[in-house]
Amino acid sequence: MNYEELSEKAIQAKSKAYPPYSKFHVGAALLTSKNKLYLGGNIETPSYSLTICAERTAVFKAFSEGERKFKAIALASDAPGFCSPCGACRQVLLDLCGDIDVVMVNKKKELKVMKLSKLIPFAFGDKDLI
Ligand code: THU
Numbered sequence: 001m002n003y004e005e006l007s008e009k010a011i012q013a014k015s016k017a018y019p020p021y022s023k024f025h026v027g028a029a030l031l032t033s034k035n036k037l038y039l040g041g042n043i044e045t046p047s048y049s050l051t052i053c054a055e056r057t058a059v060f061k062a063f064s065e066g067e068r069k070f071k072a073i074a075l076a077s078d079a080p081g082f083c084s085p086c087g088a089c090r091q092v093l094l095d096l097c098g099d100i101d102v103v104m105v106n107k108k109k110e111l112k113v114m115k116l117s118k119l120i121p122f123a124f125g126d127k128d129l130i
Helices: 003-014 054-064 087-097
Strands: 026-032 037-041 070-077 101-105 111-115
Touching: 003 026, 003 037, 003 054, 003 070, 003 101, 003 111, 026 054, 037 054, 054 070, 054 087, 070 087
Parallel strands: 070 101
Antiparallel strands: 026 037, 026 070, 101 111
């Protein structure tokens, strides 16, 4: 699966997002090293801070199915620009998926690809644990 196809999956995942409060729909498509796909949308609750982002929905779905190796994650929103992962998601993605490609797709279906380590430089990680 190429990154254009992965982005299409993120756009599809967006339609299952549940953001009744912010109305900001985000979709994520996570690709494993064996080309399996896990989709996620953001899910908001009335206790706003308990909201989960699309990226973490996808990662936790994959992890709970036993997946441990990943290639890339694509992200889509309805904003005109590129939706980049929030700080919490950057940390979780790095912790659980390693230095994968983050593929951001905008409304014109243009792609921006960045390595996670570029998005979260000098990150804390298991190397830092004693
Ligand atoms: N959101 C995501 O799902 N992923 C991001 O990378 C940025 C933000 C969600 C969280 C919340 O439901 C809504 O977008 C507005 O912040």
